[in-house]
Amino acid sequence: MTRFFPLTRSRALCAAALALALSGCAVTSGGASSPAGTTTAAAAPIEVKVFVGAMFEIGKNTGDRAGEFQNWYERYWKDAKPVTVPGALNPVFCNTDGVCGSVLGMGKVNSSSSMQAILLNPAFDFSKAYYVISGVGGTPPQRGTIGDVSWATWLVDFDLGHRWAPEENTPGAPTFMPRKGYEEYRRFQINPALVGWAMQLSANTPLKDSEGARNYRLRYPDAAARRAPSVYTGTHVTGDTFFHGPGMSKQAQYIAKLYGADDYVSTEMEAAAITLVIRRSHPTDRVMSLRGAVNFDQGNPKETTLQHLDPAPGETAGGFAETVENISNVGSRFVDHVVSHWPQWREGVPAR
Structure with missing residues (x-):
């Protein structure tokens, strides 16, 4: 049964005041108000041309010791306002050219969950975006050296399988077996045409080096380890653990070859997971x-793996500052070309 209450004088005054207030404004779909007879359109999403995802920063985004993000930030986003994204570890920055970036967090879960939140946020339009997953890693001394920068041709997951202790196996045999059912998740081939463009644009980038790195390289007998830094391609192996030692390095190479990928050239902890998240929403x-x-x-022949993992003071490799600068110097050649030739790149990778 509906009950009716008499309209008292106080209620009448309240009702009149409310009607007067509502008559002067209109509520838009975004929840904001504007003068009667007008509407306020929601801000159009940012068309992302290139998204740069780093994994960690040591301190601030500028002005102190640089981590993976600072050199990118100082190049593209010093004047950009941060965009807070619920679910992402850090804000997103975008410049007026459509270059965006963020610190996603270290490891598969941190980085991929941040990427998912950013991809699904309506503030951004990723429908035509290119992605540069950017960071530091380790390299086997048989294939690379301190200060090198590599573009991945393949991303291989180090963890999706069965692994057991070497003493529980036939001596010298592999201690890893892929798990069935993960075929679509454990390996991703990077678009060869895109890699070709990246190398064409960046292979001759001058790379910085340090005296500390030059001296450290001499501890290794391998020709690749002793050479000056360069830009090249190969497989990046994604693992949640900082695997070290010749045994683990051999296993990473074994897994890369088992999956039909190129030679393993870099350790890392995020790229395969981030790529899988992107594939859920967009092509890769x-x-x-x-x-x-x-x-x-791995350590040099005169040190154990534990000594390599926990070096004495003054025994570290050196060259970190130079390497993170090399990364952004190499990567920016690709980013700048895409942005400056956007009409040719917007619909897909152009022919070279």
Whole structure:
């Protein structure tokens, strides 16, 4: 049964005041008010041309010791306002050219959950975006050296399988077996045409080096370890653990070959997971992984793996500052070209 209450004088005054207030404004779909007879359109999403995802920053985004993000930030976003994204570890920055970036967090879960939140946020339009997953890693001394920068040709997950202790196996046999059912998750080929463009644009980038890194390289007998830094391509292996030692390095190479990928050249902890998240929303033919080598994935012949993992003061590799600068110097050649030739790149990777 509906009950009716008499309209008292106080209620009548309240009702009149409310009607007067509402008569002067209109509520838009965004929840904001504007003068009667007008509407306020919601801000159009930012068309992302290139998204740069780093994994960590040491301190601030500018002005102190640089981590993976600072050199990118100082190049593209010093004047950009941060955009807070619920679910992402850090804000997103975008410049007026459509270059956006963020610190996603270290490891598969941190980085991929941040990427998912950013991709799904309505403030951004990723429908035509290219991605540069950018960070540091380790390299086997048989294939790389401190200060190198590599573009991935393949991303291989180090963890999706069965692994057991060497003493529980036939001596010298592999201690890893892929798990069935993960075939679509454990390996991603980077678009060869995109890699070709990246190398064409960046292979001759001048790379910085340090005296500390030059001296450290001499501890290794391998020709690749002793050479000056360069830009090249190969497989990046994604693992949640900082695997070290010749045994783990051999296993990473074994897994790369088992999956039909190129030679393993860089350790990392995020790219395969981030790529899988992107694939849930968009094609992955515009995804790239860029890594700089700040350490070898194993000790020299005169040290144990534990000594390599926990070096004495003054025994570290050196070259970190130079390497993170090399990464952004190499990567920006690709980013700048895409942005400056956007009409040719917007609909897909152009022919070279």
